[in-house]
Each structure stands twice: as structure tokens, then as C-alpha cells.
Amino acid sequence: MAPADNDRVVSTLPEGLWSQPQPTGVPDFGSDAEEVQRLRLPASMRYRFTPGKAMTRYLEGLKEKKFLGERCPVTGDVYIPPRGMSPVVGLPTTEQVEVGPKGSIASFCVVHIGFGEKAPPTPFVSALVLLDGAAVSTYGTLLEVPIEDVRIGMRVEPVWVPDEELTYSAENVTHWRPIDEPDVAPETLKGHF
Amino acid sequence: MRDVAVVSVAQSTHRRRVDDLNEVEMIQPVIHQAMDQIGAKIADIGFTVSGSSDYLAGQAFSFVMTLDAVGAWPPISESHVEMDGAWALYEAWIKIQAGHADTALIYSYSKASPGDLPRVLSRQLDPYYYGPLWPDSIAMAGLQARQMLDAGKISEEEMAEIAFRNRQVALENPHAQIKGSASVDELLATERTFDPLHLHDCPPISDGGVCVVLAAGDRAREWAERPAWISGIDHRVDSHNFGARDLTEAPSIVKAERNAGLHVGDIDIAELHAPFTHQERIVAEALRLPEDTVINPSGGPLAANPMMAAGLIRIGEVATRIMDGSANRGVAHATSGHLLQQNLVCVLDGES
Numbered sequence: 001m002a003p004a005d006n007d008r009v010v011s012t013l014p015e016g017l018w019s020q021p022q023p024t025g026v027p028d029f030g031s032d033a034e035e036v037q038r039l040r041l042p043a044s045m046r047y048r049f050t051p052g053k054a055m056t057r058y059l060e061g062l063k064e065k066k067f068l069g070e071r072c073p074v075t076g077d078v079y080i081p082p083r084g085m086s087p088v089v090g091l092p093t094t095e096q097v098e099v100g101p102k103g104s105i106a107s108f109c110v111v112h113i114g115f116g117e118k119a120p121p122t123p124f125v126s127a128l129v130l131l132d133g134a135a136v137s138t139y140g141t142l143l144e145v146p147i148e149d150v151r152i153g154m155r156v157e158p159v160w161v162p163d164e165e166l167t168y169s170a171e172n173v174t175h176w177r178p179i180d181e182p183d184v185a186p187e188t189l190k191g192h193f
Numbered sequence: 194m195r196d197v198a199v200v201s202v203a204q205s206t207h208r209r210r211v212d213d214l215n216e217v218e219m220i221q222p223v224i225h226q227a228m229d230q231i232g233a234k235i236a237d238i239g240f241t242v243s244g245s246s247d248y249l250a251g252q253a254f255s256f257v258m259t260l261d262a263v264g265a266w267p268p269i270s271e272s273h274v275e276m277d278g279a280w281a282l283y284e285a286w287i288k289i290q291a292g293h294a295d296t297a298l299i300y301s302y303s304k305a306s307p308g309d310l311p312r313v314l315s316r317q318l319d320p321y322y323y324g325p326l327w328p329d330s331i332a333m334a335g336l337q338a339r340q341m342l343d344a345g346k347i348s349e350e351e352m353a354e355i356a357f358r359n360r361q362v363a364l365e366n367p368h369a370q371i372k373g374s375a376s377v378d379e380l381l382a383t384e385r386t387f388d389p390l391h392l393h394d395c396p397p398i399s400d401g402g403v404c405v406v407l408a409a410g411d412r413a414r415e416w417a418e419r420p421a422w423i424s425g426i427d428h429r430v431d432s433h434n435f436g437a438r439d440l441t442e443a444p445s446i447v448k449a450e451r452n453a454g455l456h457v458g459d460i461d462i463a464e465l466h467a468p469f470t471h472q473e474r475i476v477a478e479a480l481r482l483p484e485d486t487v488i489n490p491s492g493g494p495l496a497a498n499p500m501m502a503a504g505l506i507r508i509g510e511v512a513t514r515i516m517d518g519s520a521n522r523g524v525a526h527a528t529s530g531h532l533l534q535q536n537l538v539c540v541l542d543g544e545s
Contacts, residue, residue: 041325043316047251047307052215083261084218090235090264092221 054084057096059168065160067100069134077135081170100131102179105154106189107137110147120175125150129176130192137193144177153183196545197289198413198420199512200406203227207370207401207497210306216245216255220302220402221262227404228298231416235264238406239294241271242285244278244301244501248313252304259302270294277301277466278403278505279428279527279537285407286426295409302402303500310398310500317530319433331387331395333531334469337440338389341471344441349389352470353380356393356495359473363492370397370497396468396498403502405509421512421541424522425453428537433530440532446479449538455480455524458542462487462514462523464507468494472533476526480538490514504528508539515543 051059054070058081061068069080070093078097079086086093108127114120125147128137140158142150156176166172203226211219228234235241241263245256252258256273265271270293274281278301285297305313311329318324341347360374374380374393386392406416413420429445429452432438450456463486467473477488489495491510494503504527511523521543529535 039321041320043324045248045251045308045313045316049251049307050212050215050304052218053213054218055215083258084215085221085261086264087261088264088266090221090225090262092218 052084054082054093058082061098062170062172063166063168065101065166065172066098067131067134069097069099069131071095071097072135078133079136080131080134080138097133099133100158102155102157102181103129103131103134103138103176104184104189105142105150105152105156106130106193107152108142108150118171123147127156127176128193129156130189135192140173141175142177143175149178151183152189153186155179155181155183195290195292195409196413196422197286197407197409198417198422198545199508199516199541200408200413200417200420201227201231201233202403202405202509202513202516203230204368204403204502204506204509205302205401205499206368207399207499209370209398209400211304211400212306215258216250216252216302216304217259217261219304219400220259220300220404223302223402224262224298224300224404227300227406231406233296233406233416235269235298238296238298239270240285240288240297241265241269242273242281242297242299244274244276244281244299244505245303246275246501248308248316249310249500250304250307259300263298276535277501277503277527277529277537278405279466279508279525279539280504280529282405282407282505282508282539283426283428283537286423289407289409295412297407298404299407299505300402300404301502301505303502304400305398305500306400314500314531323435330531331390333435334395334472335387335390336435337532338394338469338471340440341474342389346441347471347474350377350381351474352394353377353391355470355473356380356391359489359492359495360393362490363496366491366496368401368497369492370399370401372492372496390469394470396494396503397496399497399499399503401497401499401502403499403506403509405505405512417516419516419518419543420545421515421543422545423539424458424542425455425540426538427452428535430535431533433534435532438532441475443475443479443533443536446476446526446533446536446538449536450480450524453524453538453540455538455540458522460486460522460524461520462490462511464489464491464493464510464523464525466494466504466507466527467533468498468503468528470495472528475533476528476536480524480526482524504537508541511539511541515541518543
């Protein structure tokens with residue numbers, strides 16, 4: 001099936017996988033009427049995002065190349081990125097805890113369809129990284145390693161943008177890469193996705 | 194029907210801009226206050242439901258994030274409506290009526306300050322005919338006010354009096370955002386910022402939230418000395434095609450009021466979710482409120498109007514007054530969408 005006159009290519013999907021179905025049973029509006037097949041209605045809105053207390057602390061840490069999680073006052077689990085609450089007990093997290101920067105691959109997948117401007121060339125590995133000391137994993141791209149060598153339990157470290165480009169953003173970490181440390185046992189990662 | 198009552202209410206102090214907190218940080222103290230007032234834990238709650246809209250703060254899946262405030266572990270029975278929290282309360286009431294729960298936690302909130310609210314609200318309109326024109330919510334309300342004025346159903350002076358009354362009485366409301374008003378003459382001397390609307394005819398833009406706990410039967414009596422029993426509740430919708438409606442009337446309110454059984458008893462107070470002054474007249478007439486009904490003792494949405502919460506706050510304000518014994522029976526109205534398009538009527542009573 002040939003692609004329709006798409007205005008933009010949003011993915012490198014195999015042909016036909018997410019293509020639009022061909023219209024059937026279109027009513028006959030008469031020979032003079034032009035069939036309306038598309039309505040272009042652009043919409044955009046601007047927001048001034050306010051991250052709140054916990055996320056502000058987290059973003060300030062990232063600018064210093066630090067991963068600042070926050071501890072649940074009841075269970076002791078450290079959440080990162082922190083959102084201000086322990087989701088398990090519904091109470092504010094007030095104690096900041098630096099975690100990482102090293103971590104372990106808690107899960108991964110091999111991406112064949114890249115989305116977005118900053119996606120690496122396909123195929124590449126998307127990974128959940130459990131930072132040392134954290135209770136939940138964070139998401140990142142794993143590079144500098146052959147795909148077939150990636151495994152759960154593998155030890156990794158972040159690769160940061162140059163210091164002069166550091167800002168209040170998770171994009172300070174360009175990607176993750178393996179380090180020469182023994183794997184952790186996959187069982188220890190259970191419940192920490 | 195099961196006897197179901199409001200047993201606890203808490204709300205934030207509404208502000209024009211909550212810059213220092215994210216949504217979960219803003220609503221968590223409100224949820225916990227409502228629970229702490231009755232000594233309830235999340236394990237005591239059979240059903241949790243919230244009302245909010247991601248469009249307001251531009252925060253995708255914000256309702257999932259705010260669930261962090263509840264402590265949803267072990268997993269809870271939970272739902273969400275992209276509507277005012279009054280409709281979340283309706284869903285909870287149905288759940289309890291169906292016997293699927295005996296208690297419910299309902300909360301709703303918004304941080305509208307990160308966006309351009311009147312413009313954001315235009316996204317509620319149908320996407321093909323009205324939406325592409327980007328009519329903002331104040332312009333839409335202006336069309337309705339013009340019809341009211343032309344039909345002789347209200348005067349500019351009466352609109353100013355409504356603004357004055359609501360904002361003066363808000364002096365007594367610790368949660369209100371706009372407290373006190375210039376005199377009616379002074380209000381009328383101001384320019385018509387959105388002709389025919391003056392600034393005082395419009396609600397403030399508010400960040401804030403509200404939380405309500407419902408309980409059935411003996412559980413309600415256990416949690417509250419004097420529960421505010423829901424004796425009737427109904428919601429109806431008018432056409433989304435504004436050209437097909439007489440904008441000076443709200444037939445959906447008339448229908449909801451009859452189904453909720455408002456006039457089977459006396460009415461002490463009415464909390465009306467009428468964000469614009471002229472809309473208070475439309476709602477009061479549709480509800481057939483007697484002359485002596487106290488309307489909006491809290492100051493109503495003209496004093497604080499957190500989107501998605503202002504309707505549930507109306508229920509909370511009536512319930513609070515029944516629970517503290519200052520009222521016996523009252524009606525709360527909530528609206529959703531532009532120009533009173535969707536309406537909910539909830540009748541609350543001190544007697545079950």
C-alpha cells in the first residue's frame with residue numbers, strides 16, 4: 001500500500017503497520033462537490049511550567065551533575081525523579097538523598113523505530129536504569145555497547161553534556177554506557193522498575 | 194436507594210498563582226485534611242475518584258501524578274473524570290448506590306496559572322466548527338450576557354449587584370481569593386473591559402483544589418455528627434451547538450432540578466456555580482429558587498474559581514453548613530463547559 005500524501009514522516013515504520021485505512025463507503029455528494037478529505041486545524045498553546053518544590057530540587061541537582069532523589073518517610077524508599085510525595089503512603093518526601101551516578105540495567109528493549117529529533121540512529125537500546133540507592137528506575141538510552149551484549153543486571157554510568165551546556169534538565173545526560181563492574185544479580189532488581 | 198452523605202470537606206486557600214508547588218504538592222494537604230478530620234485512612238475508602246484536566250497546567254497525565262497524594266498502595270479502586278469534581282462525586286455516588294463501595298474519596302483541583310486560561314478553555318469547544326475560531330471563554334460569556342441584557346432578563350446594575358454581594362460575603366470565607374468589593378456605583382463606573390462585561394462580571398483565575406469524603410448509612414453517622422445527606426442528585430446537558438440554544442435559559446438545569454427533587458422541601462441556602470454575574474440569574478431562575486434563599490454564602494465562583502474544583506466546592510460549601518448546623522437543607526449547582534452547557538444539581542439535607 002503506497003503511503004498517503006503525508007505531510008511529515010513521523011516514523012520509519014514498516015509500510016502498512018500504522019498506515020491510515022483507505023476510506024470506504026464515502027457518500028456521493030454529487031459530481032460538482034469536491035470531496036473534503038482533510039481539515040487542517042492547527043492548535044498551539046503556551047504554558048509557563050512551574051515544577052514545584054521537589055522537582056525544583058531535582059533539577060537544581062542535575063545542573064550540578066547530581067541525581068537527587070527523595071526518601072519516603074515511612075518505607076525509606078528513595079524516589080527519583082521526585083514528585084514531592086511518596087506514592088505508596090501519600091505523604092510528602094522531605095529528605096533529599098543523592099543516588100547514583102552509577103546504576104544497573106533493570107530492563108531494556110531494542111528500538112527499531114526512532115521517534116523525535118534527538119533519537120539515535122536505529123536500532124538502539126532504551127533502558128531502565130536503577131541508580132544505586134534508588135527504589136525506582138529512570139529511563140535512558142544505552143549506547144557505546146553492541147546490542148547483543150546488553151543484559152539485565154549490567155552496570156552503567158551516565159554520560160553528561162559538556163559542563164558549559166549543563167542546564168536544569170534531564171537532557172544533561174546524553175546517554176548511558178557500560179562500566180567495567182560485575183553484573184548485579186537480576187533478582188535484586190525485582191520490584192524496582 | 195442507599196442513604197449517602199458528605200461527611201468531610203476540605204479546600205485550599207485559592208490563589209491567583211501557585212508558583213511554588215506542583216499539582217500533587219498543592220492538593221496533598223487538602224486530601225489529608227479531609228481524611229484527618231474524620232480519622233480515615235485510605236484503607237477505609239472503597240472508591241477514589243478525581244476531577245481535573247491536563248489542558249489547564251499543560252501537564253500530561255497530571256491526574257496520575259496527583260494520585261501520589263492518596264497513597265494508592267496496596268492497589269485501590271480508582272477513577273478520574275475530565276470534568277469538574279462534582280461529576281466525580283456523582284460517579285462515586287453511583288458506585289455507592291450500586292453497592293460497589295460504602296465510602297468514597299473525591300478530589301479535584303487545577304493549576305490554571307501556567308496557561309492562558311480563557312484561550313485554553315476554547316479547547317472545550319467542538320473541534321470542527323467552534324474550536325478553530327478560538328473564541329475565548331470571556332468572549333463566549335459576553336455573547337450570553339448581551340442576550341440577557343437585550344432580552345431584559347437582567348440589567349447592568351443587577352449584574353454589578355451580584356458581583357458586589359458575592360465578593361462582600363467572601364470577606365467571611367477564609368478560602369476566597371477575592372474578598373470585598375467596591376460599591377455598585379463604583380463598579381458601574383468602570384469600563385466595560387469585555388463589552389458588555391466589566392471586569393467585576395468575570396470570575397478570577399484561581400489555582401486550588403477541594404476534597405470531599407462520602408459515606409453510606411451507619412458509616413456516615415460514625416464519621417460525622419451531622420452528615421449532609423444527598424437527598425437528590427442529577428446532571429443534564431444542553432446542546433453543544435450554541436446557535437441551537439436560547440443562551441438566556443438553561444433547560445438542563447430545570448430538568449436536573451426536577452430529577453433531584455429540589456422543591457419537595459424548604460431551601461435554606463444555594464451555592465451556584467455561576468462564574469459570570471449574569472449566569473447567577475440564569476441558574477437561580479432555572480432552579481426556581483424562592484426569594485429568601487441565601488445564594489452563595491461563600492462568595493461563589495466570583496470570589497474563587499479553581500477550574501474543575503469550583504463545582505465540587507459548591508457541594509462542599511452547602512455540606513459544611515449542614516454539618517455545622519447553620520443550615521438544614523440546601524442545593525449545590527455545578528457547571529462544566531461553556532455557557533452553562535452541562536449542569537449538575539445536588540440537594541443536601543441534615544435529615545436522612
